[in-house]
Amino acid sequence: MKLSRNKLIFIRNIVPLFVAFTICIIGYIGIYFYSVQSGRNLNKDTSQHVTNKLDSLLSSLKTSINIISSLSQIDCQQGRTIFDKIITSNSFITSIELIKDGQLYCASHNISLKAKDYRQYLAKPSFIFGKTTALLVHNPPNNSNLVLIKLDNKVLLQLLQPRIPTQVITLELDNNIISYNGLTNQNTHFYNAISVTSTQSFPYRLTVAFTNPTNLEILLSYHGVVFLVIFFLALIFYIISRLIIENFSGTYFELDRAIRNKEIKTYVQPVYSAKERAIIGVEILTYWHHPIAGIIPPNIFIPIAEQIGLIIPMTQLIFKQVGRAFAPYVESLNAPFSIGFNISRVHCQNLKLIDDCKKFFKYLGGDNITLIIEITERELIEVSNITKTLFKELHKLNIKIALDDFGVGNSNLSYLYDFAVDYLKIDRSFISRFGTDALSKNILDSIIEIAQNCHLESCAEGIESEFQAGYLTKKGVDYLQGYYFSKPLLVQDFIKSEDFKRLLNLSDKKTN
Numbered sequence: 001m002k003l004s005r006n007k008l009i010f011i012r013n014i015v016p017l018f019v020a021f022t023i024c025i026i027g028y029i030g031i032y033f034y035s036v037q038s039g040r041n042l043n044k045d046t047s048q049h050v051t052n053k054l055d056s057l058l059s060s061l062k063t064s065i066n067i068i069s070s071l072s073q074i075d076c077q078q079g080r081t082i083f084d085k086i087i088t089s090n091s092f093i094t095s096i097e098l099i100k101d102g103q104l105y106c107a108s109h110n111i112s113l114k115a116k117d118y119r120q121y122l123a124k125p126s127f128i129f130g131k132t133t134a135l136l137v138h139n140p141p142n143n144s145n146l147v148l149i150k151l152d153n154k155v156l157l158q159l160l161q162p163r164i165p166t167q168v169i170t171l172e173l174d175n176n177i178i179s180y181n182g183l184t185n186q187n188t189h190f191y192n193a194i195s196v197t198s199t200q201s202f203p204y205r206l207t208v209a210f211t212n213p214t215n216l217e218i219l220l221s222y223h224g225v226v227f228l229v230i231f232f233l234a235l236i237f238y239i240i241s242r243l244i245i246e247n248f249s250g251t252y253f254e255l256d257r258a259i260r261n262k263e264i265k266t267y268v269q270p271v272y273s274a275k276e277r278a279i280i281g282v283e284i285l286t287y288w289h290h291p292i293a294g295i296i297p298p299n300i301f302i303p304i305a306e307q308i309g310l311i312i313p314m315t316q317l318i319f320k321q322v323g324r325a326f327a328p329y330v331e332s333l334n335a336p337f338s339i340g341f342n343i344s345r346v347h348c349q350n351l352k353l354i355d356d357c358k359k360f361f362k363y364l365g366g367d368n369i370t371l372i373i374e375i376t377e378r379e380l381i382e383v384s385n386i387t388k389t390l391f392k393e394l395h396k397l398n399i400k401i402a403l404d405d406f407g408v409g410n411s412n413l414s415y416l417y418d419f420a421v422d423y424l425k426i427d428r429s430f431i432s433r434f435g436t437d438a439l440s441k442n443i444l445d446s447i448i449e450i451a452q453n454c455h456l457e458s459c460a461e462g463i464e465s466e467f468q469a470g471y472l473t474k475k476g477v478d479y480l481q482g483y484y485f486s487k488p489l490l491v492q493d494f495i496k497s498e499d500f501k502r503l504l505n506l507s508d509k510k511t512n
Contacts, residue, residue, distance in 0.1 A: 012245050020238035027230035028216075031223050036192065036214055043194045043208040046163055051196055051206055053159050054171070058202045060090055065138045065147050068098055072145050076106035083108040092155035099146035127174040157182070164222075166212050172205040252308040255288075255301065259314055263289045266321045267488040270499065271338070271459060271481045274473040279499055281338030281370070283481065284322055285488050286314070302344075311344040316356055323363025325491045330366040332504045340372035340402060345381050354393050367398070374404040374425065375415070383418045391419040402459070406447060416454055424451040426477070428462025435467065448475050 064086050071079040083096040087108055097107045127136055138147040160169040160180045171178045190209030197205055212218055220227060258264055268282035288296035305311040347353050361367055381387060391401055402423035403415055415421055426447050433440035451458040460472045463482030494500055
């Protein structure tokens, strides 16, 4: 998949943030649910613990009340002794009073036996909670005896002490709502509440809840260290993902920077007529003038440009540079002078190449030059209606099609028919082994024969000796190209060269 510059910038800047943010969100959700579940478990454990303690306390009180109620038939002096023993064995009881027929009959030693009005307690059994003590009133049905037991609030309040600051434990007992801080408002809103009743049928309801919702502030206060670990984990993944994407996109941005800074330099290598040994055109090559690595040949960075989606803008830039460089001389060059460009398979996937070629002619300012589009066999170009239409329209513009690197790669002979190829360019690998490898000679002869039988012009690349040039000329190859004739030159240097000047002079002489 080819990615545009904007998409890569978006990926490089956003994806690491998204990875880090996702880790933070997952961490937060994990902590949140862990905290909620832990809170529920804490409240459940607390309710069970407090309920057991309350049931134990009330069971002890129930036993004491039964004993006290039965003492109305004995002498008070003996009863007070029993009362004192009950107080001693139950530290939460501070005093005991036994009422008989509406009058104080007996009491523990710390209570005066003076007459009091106890009619207020006769209506119903009640639990009266005060600031320091609580009064338990027991008025058994069908019984004239009334038992009053004072309890120390501290014992009860200690049972209601929360385990953590945000927890609250409330006890509903006989219209009283009691918390660790004393009587409380029943309208108070609590969170994650668990309500239970006595396991021994005592008339109370215990509620364990939290005073605050499970929000970020609460989570940070109780799980700050975990949040810190998640933050550093997110930071690490941000850095790692950033490095991975930088490694992936670094080449893209490096090459994109090179295109923008005009580090991709245009070179030309002259193409000679085999018979006349005269320049009839040039092939355009590109080299990357890297500020650190030096000059990088096209076979290194062109495949990378194709992979990362920069080959088309690079080709368009080269069209523009070459067109403007030759524009001042286009009328002075004698036709048919040709300029050949290597075109990537990617450029053939739509009809955009047609517009790019038209722009090239506009840059030239004339049509006195033959444009050659070179497609390579090293890349498989799918034969489709689009590609057929593309090459048909290119021919309408008098553009020639050359099949580069013929004999290597996919060796797709159908290109000759489907794309109406005009030239075959013989790959340099066959030329370099010519004279030392009999098989290469046979293959070379076969390629030349194919071109001639198909009535196609041929061009041999990589010529390095007169022996090679002479043999190919004798075999009928039309054009020659290689270091034997000229190495690739910067387009500006070629225009300033004596060879190019001779071309212009030759054209002037023919015109005159």
